[in-house]
Structure formats: C-alpha cells, structure tokens
Amino acid sequence: MELKNPFRYGAPVEAASFCDRAAELDALTGRMRDGIHAFVLSPRRYGKTSLLLEALRRHRKAGGRGGYANLLLCTTEAEVAGVVLTAVAREVLRPAGKARRGLEHVVRHLRVAPTVEFAPDGKVTFSLLPATGAERWYEVLEDAVALLERAGERRPAALALDEFQQVAEIGPKGLGGAFKALADQARGTSLVFSGSRLSVMERLTRARGAPLLGMGETFDLDVVPEDEMSAHLVARARQGGKRLTRSVARSLYRRADGVPNDVQWLAHAAFEAAGEAIDEAAVDDGLASIVRRQAGFFAERYESLAPSQQRIVRELARSPREKVYAKAFLDTVMVANANAVTTALRALTEQEIVRRHGRQWRLASPFFRAWLLDSLGS
Numbered sequence: 001m002e003l004k005n006p007f008r009y010g011a012p013v014e015a016a017s018f019c020d021r022a023a024e025l026d027a028l029t030g031r032m033r034d035g036i037h038a039f040v041l042s043p044r045r046y047g048k049t050s051l052l053l054e055a056l057r058r059h060r061k062a063g064g065r066g067g068y069a070n071l072l073l074c075t076t077e078a079e080v081a082g083v084v085l086t087a088v089a090r091e092v093l094r095p096a097g098k099a100r101r102g103l104e105h106v107v108r109h110l111r112v113a114p115t116v117e118f119a120p121d122g123k124v125t126f127s128l129l130p131a132t133g134a135e136r137w138y139e140v141l142e143d144a145v146a147l148l149e150r151a152g153e154r155r156p157a158a159l160a161l162d163e164f165q166q167v168a169e170i171g172p173k174g175l176g177g178a179f180k181a182l183a184d185q186a187r188g189t190s191l192v193f194s195g196s197r198l199s200v201m202e203r204l205t206r207a208r209g210a211p212l213l214g215m216g217e218t219f220d221l222d223v224v225p226e227d228e229m230s231a232h233l234v235a236r237a238r239q240g241g242k243r244l245t246r247s248v249a250r251s252l253y254r255r256a257d258g259v260p261n262d263v264q265w266l267a268h269a270a271f272e273a274a275g276e277a278i279d280e281a282a283v284d285d286g287l288a289s290i291v292r293r294q295a296g297f298f299a300e301r302y303e304s305l306a307p308s309q310q311r312i313v314r315e316l317a318r319s320p321r322e323k324v325y326a327k328a329f330l331d332t333v334m335v336a337n338a339n340a341v342t343t344a345l346r347a348l349t350e351q352e353i354v355r356r357h358g359r360q361w362r363l364a365s366p367f368f369r370a371w372l373l374d375s376l377g378s
Helices: 022-034 048-061 077-092 096-108 134-152 164-169 176-185 198-205 226-239 246-255 260-273 280-303 307-318 327-333 338-350 366-376
Strands: 038-041 065-070 115-118 124-127 157-162 189-195 217-220 354-357 360-363
Touching: 022 038, 022 048, 022 189, 022 217, 038 048, 038 198, 048 065, 048 157, 048 189, 065 077, 065 134, 077 096, 077 124, 077 134, 077 157, 134 157, 134 176, 134 189, 164 176, 164 189, 164 198, 176 189, 189 198, 198 338, 226 246, 226 260, 246 260, 246 280, 260 280, 260 366, 280 366, 307 327, 307 338, 307 354, 307 360, 307 366, 327 338, 338 354, 360 366
Parallel strands: 038 189, 038 217, 065 157, 157 189
Antiparallel strands: 115 124, 354 360
C-alpha cells in the first residue's frame, strides 16, 4: 500500500500537523479566556490561521465559546456583518444538527432580520441585503457579539476575525472605527483581529491616529524556529514511514526560508520524490517539481511587474539585501534615486512579492526565487 504523505500545506493545519507556537498559543488562549482583545499579525503562509483555530479549539475544550470569521471575501459592510453573524450563530448552534431547532433563539435576539440558508450538512449561513444601511449593519455586529456573550453565560467568549485587513478597503474610510466601537462595547468577549497584509494592519493598529491603537495585545508571528520545525519534520516523516535525518530537515527548512507553509510544501514534495529516506537528492527533486508546476503562475506574475520592479526582484532573488538605498544597488537596478526604490518596494510588498525580514529585503516565496534563478541561469 502506498504510504500516506504526512505533510500538509496550502490550508490551516491542526492536531499532529500543527508545529510549535507553544508560547504564542498559550498566551493567545489566555487572552481569549480573560476577555482581552488581541491582534495576530504575520505575513501570509506563516500559520496565523492555524494558530487562531488551534487557540479556539483549546478555548472551547476548556469550556469557552469561540467563533471564527474569515473576512477575506467581504466587499461591503453588509457582507462583513453577515459573515460575523454566521460565525457567531454556528458557534451558538453547535452541533450543526441542532441548527434548525435553535434558529429561533438566534433570530429572536437580532434587531435586523437576516436571510437564512441551510447547507445539506445542516450548517446555517446568514446574509443581509446589500442595501442595508450603516446603522442597521452595525446593529447586526453588536447583536452578534451580544449573542455570543449570552450563549457563553458566565463562560468566556472569543471571536476571531481573520484577514481583518479587508475592512480597511470597505466604505469611504474603512471599518476600523466601527470595530473600535464594537470592541469598546464587548464586555465579556475577546475580539482577536488577525491580518496578513502587514502594511494595512499597521495602519489599523499602530500608526498615529490608528483606529485600533492601544486596544489590545499584539502577537507578531515570525517563522517557527529551525530546531523546533526540523524536529517536527523528522517526526512527521517517521509517521509516514520514511527516514529523515535532522541535518537534511535543517537543510530543507533553510531552502524554504523557514516559512511554515513553504517548509511543509517542500517536505510534501520531497516525501513524494523519496524512496525509503528523504535525502538531499529528494529535496532537490521536490523543489524542482514545485517550481515546474508553478512556472506558468510565476511567469505571469513576473511579466505583470514594471521593468524597474523586475530588476529589483531579480537582484533580491540573487541575494537578500539590506542596503537597498546604497548607490551600488541603485546602479545595479538602474533606478534614479532612493524614492524610486521606495515606491517599487512598497508596490512589491503590497503584492506580497517581497518582504522585509529583520533589516533585509528578500523575495517572499522561495519557490519564486528558485524559478527566477533557474530562468536567469544562476
């Protein structure tokens, strides 16, 4: 029988696939328990959603109530309110089989009547009419949080709002102020705001005049440390029936820049390429297979960039840079001045093509970097 690949990527992980984050997990679960608001910030693919879901699982196991709302696809105030209400209602109505019987309890506590849909598995989804006015959709948010608190009674309640940066794009001024008012009213609920577009989240939480400034504790997620992740890779490979030494696991970790999702992705590909043992040759083959499958996407992404951005990306592929405003770098990428570099890096950061790690600028994806280097013959 073919061995099942034990590595998971591309979606939040849980249980055995969840690696480390012990300190952050304990702290975040504690904030949920104590009704303290929090912010979870990280670049995409660093595992923030996995952390949120694992914290909610532990919070519920300890007797608390916890809803999870992903705001990524929201484009209007009414959609935000509908997604938040759905997250709360599903928590209140758990297990799903009791949804129809408990629906009246939910609706009775709402000032605005929503549209209700049931999926075949019994899960309920709430939505509001697009024309719902500002005061009305905000009432839905207030009622949703109150409903979660009421369902928890004396137990602690938490509501995780993932991809929260999306609210900055909605309405003429964004919805940061609305959620600040909501957080001020949430007496027994911990609101956990999580976002992956760091420049936007900074404007919402840390910049001068930010609507959510000083409202809660911030968790800045970095990569999982090399020792912890390499040990995890060795253990998972063993569970899948293949050998992986700690030295090869460390090499794999570094080639994926330590980014949790990308480490798991490369480990998955290396597991597929390996025989009885995952060695350096299997890691090479795994990396080549990822780059080959993603080549079309990478080419389109590169071609969409302005020429100056392409030159900057090529240089960062060759080596991460700290002194991007030095004359040597400006001459290499053929830009007139530091302002041009700043503009290009800002655009590339917004597109999640480059990121700043510590004092160095580098490409956000190790696989895009490998494709570029291969294309450049480096």
